[in-house]
Amino acid sequence: MMNLLAVLFPAAGGSMAGVRRVRPRIVSILLFVAALDAALAISFALRTPASAVVVFGGGYFVADATSRLFLLVVSLVFLGVATYLWTRVKDTPELRDGIEKLVGLSFAFIAAANLSILSHHLVSSWIFLEVTTIVAVPLIQFWPTKARIRASWHYFLFSSVGLALTLLGFACLARGMEAGGGGEPTFFFDALAAAARQPPELWRRIGLVLILLGYGTKLGLAPMYTWLPETYHAAPPAVTALLGAVQFNVALVAVFRVLQLYRATDQAVIGPELVALGLATMSVSAFGIIATRNYVKLIAFASLNHGGVIAIGLGIGRVAAYGVVLYAVSNAFIKAILFLTAGKIEAHYRSEDARVVTGLLRDMPYSGLFFMVGIFALLGFPPFGSFLGELIILSGLIGAGRFAVFAAFCAILTVTFIATGRTVFPMIWGAPTDKAHRAGQTLTSVLPKLILLLALLAMGLYLPAPVNALFRQVAAGLGAQ
Amino acid sequence: MTYLLIAFLVVAVGPLFIATWRTSLAGLGLQGLLLTAMLAQRGWHPSPAAAVLLLDLLVLRAWFVPSHLYGILGRQRRPRRNDVIPANMLSWSIAGTLVILAFHFAGLLVPEGGVAATHLAVATASLLLGLLVLGSENTTLAQVTGALRIENAVALFELSGEHELPLPIQLGVTAVLLATLLLFGRFLRQSRGGVLEEREP
Numbered sequence: 121m122m123n124l125l126a127v128l129f130p131a132a133g134g135s136m137a138g139v140r141r142v143r144p145r146i147v148s149i150l151l152f153v154a155a156l157d158a159a160l161a162i163s164f165a166l167r168t169p170a171s172a173v174v175v176f177g178g179g180y181f182v183a184d185a186t187s188r189l190f191l192l193v194v195s196l197v198f199l200g201v202a203t204y205l206w207t208r209v210k211d212t213p214e215l216r217d218g219i220e221k222l223v224g225l226s227f228a229f230i231a232a233a234n235l236s237i238l239s240h241h242l243v244s245s246w247i248f249l250e251v252t253t254i255v256a257v258p259l260i261q262f263w264p265t266k267a268r269i270r271a272s273w274h275y276f277l278f279s280s281v282g283l284a285l286t287l288l289g290f291a292c293l294a295r296g297m298e299a300g301g302g303g304e305p306t307f308f309f310d311a312l313a314a315a316a317r318q319p320p321e322l323w324r325r326i327g328l329v330l331i332l333l334g335y336g337t338k339l340g341l342a343p344m345y346t347w348l349p350e351t352y353h354a355a356p357p358a359v360t361a362l363l364g365a366v367q368f369n370v371a372l373v374a375v376f377r378v379l380q381l382y383r384a385t386d387q388a389v390i391g392p393e394l395v396a397l398g399l400a401t402m403s404v405s406a407f408g409i410i411a412t413r414n415y416v417k418l419i420a421f422a423s424l425n426h427g428g429v430i431a432i433g434l435g436i437g438r439v440a441a442y443g444v445v446l447y448a449v450s451n452a453f454i455k456a457i458l459f460l461t462a463g464k465i466e467a468h469y470r471s472e473d474a475r476v477v478t479g480l481l482r483d484m485p486y487s488g489l490f491f492m493v494g495i496f497a498l499l500g501f502p503p504f505g506s507f508l509g510e511l512i513i514l515s516g517l518i519g520a521g522r523f524a525v526f527a528a529f530c531a532i533l534t535v536t537f538i539a540t541g542r543t544v545f546p547m548i549w550g551a552p553t554d555k556a557h558r559a560g561q562t563l564t565s566v567l568p569k570l571i572l573l574l575a576l577l578a579m580g581l582y583l584p585a586p587v588n589a590l591f592r593q594v595a596a597g598l599g600a601q
Numbered sequence: 602m603t604y605l606l607i608a609f610l611v612v613a614v615g616p617l618f619i620a621t622w623r624t625s626l627a628g629l630g631l632q633g634l635l636l637t638a639m640l641a642q643r644g645w646h647p648s649p650a651a652a653v654l655l656l657d658l659l660v661l662r663a664w665f666v667p668s669h670l671y672g673i674l675g676r677q678r679r680p681r682r683n684d685v686i687p688a689n690m691l692s693w694s695i696a697g698t699l700v701i702l703a704f705h706f707a708g709l710l711v712p713e714g715g716v717a718a719t720h721l722a723v724a725t726a727s728l729l730l731g732l733l734v735l736g737s738e739n740t741t742l743a744q745v746t747g748a749l750r751i752e753n754a755v756a757l758f759e760l761s762g763e764h765e766l767p768l769p770i771q772l773g774v775t776a777v778l779l780a781t782l783l784l785f786g787r788f789l790r791q792s793r794g795g796v797l798e799e800r801e802p
Binding site for chain 1: 710751788
């Protein structure tokens with residue numbers, strides 16, 4: 121029952137957004153529901169044994185290590201986004217106009233994301249991921265500009281085509297089950313696990329290629345990545361955080377489910393495809409980072425890079441699996457911290473040009489600090505979880521004897537590091553401009569980002585035993601040794 | 602079944618040569634009708650999930666897609682002409698090559714031939730032509746048409762199997778399609794004046 125509450129809270133909050141009497145307090149309600157959701161997810165993750173698997177809702181939903189871990193990630197990011205909106209609306213009263221629509225859509229987005237994570241059926245997780253895509257369109261267009269409308273169109277078009285390819289992949293899997301004599305095709309995970317033990321055959325392999333290509337679109341993997349930098353740059357910061365840190369992980373959970381089912385029998389197809397997509401994505405990301413002087417776009421291109429690293433780790437599997445889980449969760453928190461902080465910086469300087477923003481640490485002490493630490497984590501500095509995750513993935517590459525991939529991986533990371541530092545370090549430590557003035561920031565407004573930051577540090581230094589057990593359980597499903 | 606598949610292929614190829622938006626919409630509607638006919642010919646097993654699938658094919662794809670988009674485009678008084686791929690010999694040759702490749706691919710996967718091979722060939726050709734439309738033109742209408750062609754190609758491929766999705770899942774898939782169509786309509790309305798096509802300096 122606790123599992124369903126994670127969905128019911130946002131759904132109830134969403135229905136309240138339509139009630140006229142509560143509209144003046146709707147952002148406070150958003151914050152309250154997000155805090156409740158996070159408390160529930162934390163208790164759910166800490167109090168349930170990592171290996172426990174509970175199927176509920178007529179067999180359509182499952183609470184296992186993967187769903188518990190990612191419900192926790194989504195709820196913490198949601199709390200960060202809710203706090204950001206609360207402080208922005210408090211500081212800028214003109215943003216209150218029509219805010220109930222944004223809040224209602226955010227609730228719907230989170231409810232669909234939670235349902236997708238909890239799904240125990242391959243097609244139902246796809247349906248709820250589609251729902252998050254459909255709800256995200258009006259969110260991206262919120263406070264509309266030409267750039268936002270255009271970005272939302274490209275986002276929706278790429279997502280629709282990608283998810284149509286995934287659906288085609290499911291149809292190929294069903295065809296494979298029919299051809300293999302595995303009985304009536306089904307997409308419930310437990311029955312699929314039994315069917316996956318049949319010897320590999322062509323339809324299944326075509327299906328897996330299409331599914332990974334389709335979900336890869338939602339992860340921003342090359343070749344269908346062009347929507348991502350444009351959308352992350354154009355959307356309002358809170359929406360970008362939802363897309364980058366919530367929807368990305370919902371799509372990743374869908375990929376995890378597929379790999380948990382088919383890695384053992386179809387590694388020969390899955391591994392090379394993911395490694396190739398990952399390397400291509402890291403390369404285009406490096407070019408994007410070199411070319412841009414816009415700090416929001418730079419973070420968006422860095423998100424592409426993260427997607428590439430995760431794809432390579434998943435392609436290698438085994439030793440790298442634990443690193444992938446660590447890196448994916450760190451990545452969610454880094455993106456949430458950086459996009460929300462970038463929103464504050466843009467609101468203060470009225471510019472997204474990195475050359476205009478200088479002396480951030482003096483002008484905006486809290487935001488400057490978060491931006492600096494977020495960039496360190498983004499670049500994979502110790503002691504953050506992203507560092508440890510990247511290190512484990514690299515050792516996985518060595519262990520698997522993939523030396524050429526290892527060399528390419530290191531070369532691209534070095535280029536990314538230099539290009540990012542060249543653009544971002546002057547923003548943080550440069551001399552403030554004459555016009556700049558110190559922005560007032562309260563501790564309460566930065567508290568959720570502080571929690572995300574502490575979580576990032578914990579993943580690099582010390583993870584509480586129950587949370588570490590969750591990470592290990594998810595990694596074991598991905599083939600960790 | 603074979604003549605329905607051939608008709609589907611004709612409907613997929615025809616609008617590439619007759620470059621008006623009315624032809625494109627009529628083509629999409631006809632594809633929906635042909636999918637419904639194939640479902641009927643496959644054998645009708647009355648069940649709630651099958652009824653929803655019928656609704657999906659007949660009401661949404663055959664009727665709602667053309668009528669909803671026609672209403673929007675008609676109100677905008679769009680010019681009659683609308684190329685879904687560039688009107689030149691190169692594009693037409695690529696389209697022809699894709700159809701031949703699709704039949705070759707089906708021959709490799711289903712070497713015994715027959716209706717199953719034709720079914721796969723037509724679904725693959727429709728998918729590839731949908732991708733060609735998406736990649737060739739950057740107008741919103743052409744891209745919406747390309748995406749809907751891909752949706753219909755996926756539905757055609759799904760009809761080649763015997764399995765039926767559980768009712769809640771079939772309902773979800775149909776609801777997602779309806780929401781997608783409504784959003785495509787919204788984007789077509791917003792695309793008036795070229796907002797979605799132009800590039801900002």
